[in-house]
């Protein structure tokens with residue numbers, strides 16, 4: 001009899017697992033429960049749909065339903081798992097009409113993703129207060145943006161900033177409110193300040209070090225009130241203050257929880273429950289530099305973990321190689337990227353970090369269109385081990401791909417001086433004989449007072 005694999009969640013992690021299983025073993029019967037009607041849609045693309053850059057929401061599908069079903073997986077759309085008995089290997093399921101069903105399995109992958117954090121604020125349930133996490137959220141926000149003239153975005157993380165650009169592009173007057181001292185708190189404040197300048201340059205009202213306390217209705221508008229001295233009237237409010245793992249099914253079955261309350265997994269993505277794996281935003285991840293559990297909910301991680309969970313559900317015994325939290329965001333004409341640890345994170349992990357700032361043009365300045373890349377490099381003072389890199393520059397400076405060089409180097413456990421050894425490409429319109437990254441890495445080595453280091 002063929003193995004029955006059930007997967008709860010039909011987005012990045014769940015579909016990746018299902019595809020990999022069907023690719024390796026067409027004999028495995030794969031059933032994917034998809035809580036909504038949108039299997040394998042790119043929620044990373046939602047801000048670009050709201051902006052109007054992607055006018056047809058259907059183009060956000062990584063693959064069509066027909067393409068997915070052609071692999072032999074069964075998609076149960078709008079079927080929600082409501083409970084799990086891991087001993088009996090049985091999922092309780094709510095069908096689209098509300099009736100109850102059960103699904104028996106031999107092996108199970110949980111890929112339930114994350115849900116947006118709802119801070120304890122008065123007024124969150126008012127009409128006009130939005131979240132952006134699902135396709136349905138995007139449809140509602142898209143319609144609301146069409147009727148609105150102003151918006152307050154609570155939270156200046158990468159999704160909040162992508163939405164600030166999207167709503168500005170739609171013609172709204174946007175105010176971004178952030179509790180911390182600078183926007184994009186995933187990078188150091190000097191780089192966050194560059195992103196703030198870009199927002200201001202495009203007319204966004206940025207209020208940092210400001211905490212929203214309440215939202216109230218005022219004649220069909222929303223009054224957003226906070227400290228110190230925040231009192232803004234807007235037509236819509238978008239809450240974007242982070243996500244938390246969706247672990248209700250796992251908790252129901254008694255699974256162990258780990259970093260930030262995500263499902264605890266080992267390197268094979270196995271949970272504490274028999275024959276149950278977890279992947280994506282619902283699961284913790286393993287940090288490739290610190291070797292500890294952490295929670296880094298990103299689409300890239302979800303895909304990789306989903307693939308590993310799928311292989312291991314077939315008995316492969318593969319290990320997830322870990323995350324570095326590599327990420328990039330476009331904010332109007334700027335790109336901001338980071339990988340690895342920042343200084344404080346590296347210190348907390350037991351390293352002896354030094355962080356050095358550097359600036360270099362993306363290509364030879366005599367060729368038109370050159371822009372500076374602002375960098376911050378972090379490495380261990382004693383061993384020289386590369387620990388982190390942050391880049392901000394014009395979107396034409398190929399930051400999104402440049403950040404992949406330090407990400408690859410850290411993955412390989414390199415010291416920072418080895419960046420200078422790399423045979424990187426060069427032609428004046430695109431680079432320099434010493435690429436900007438190499439200029440930055442050399443600045444770190446100079447600052448640390450080390451000129452050469454024996455190769456390990």
Ligand SMILES: Cc1cc2nc3c(=O)[nH]c(=O)nc-3n(C[C@H](O)[C@H](O)[C@H](O)COP(=O)(O)OP(=O)(O)OC[C@H]3O[C@@H](n4cnc5c(N)ncnc54)[C@H](O)[C@@H]3O)c2cc1C
Nearest residue numbers: 009010011012013035044080081112113280281298299302
């Ligand atoms: C606006 C936005 C922009 C983003 N941009 C980026 C980006 O640029 N780069 C990046 O790396 N990451 C980005 N991310 C994060 C990325 O989208 C997530 O990390 C990724 O989608 C996680 O995939 P997942 O499969 O684990 O979970 P999700 O994509 O959250 O999917 C979870 C799935 O599980 C289903 N589900 C949940 N509970 C049940 C249940 N009980 N029964 C049945 N089905 C259930 C849901 O319906 C959904 O299909 C962005 C996220 C958002 C919201």
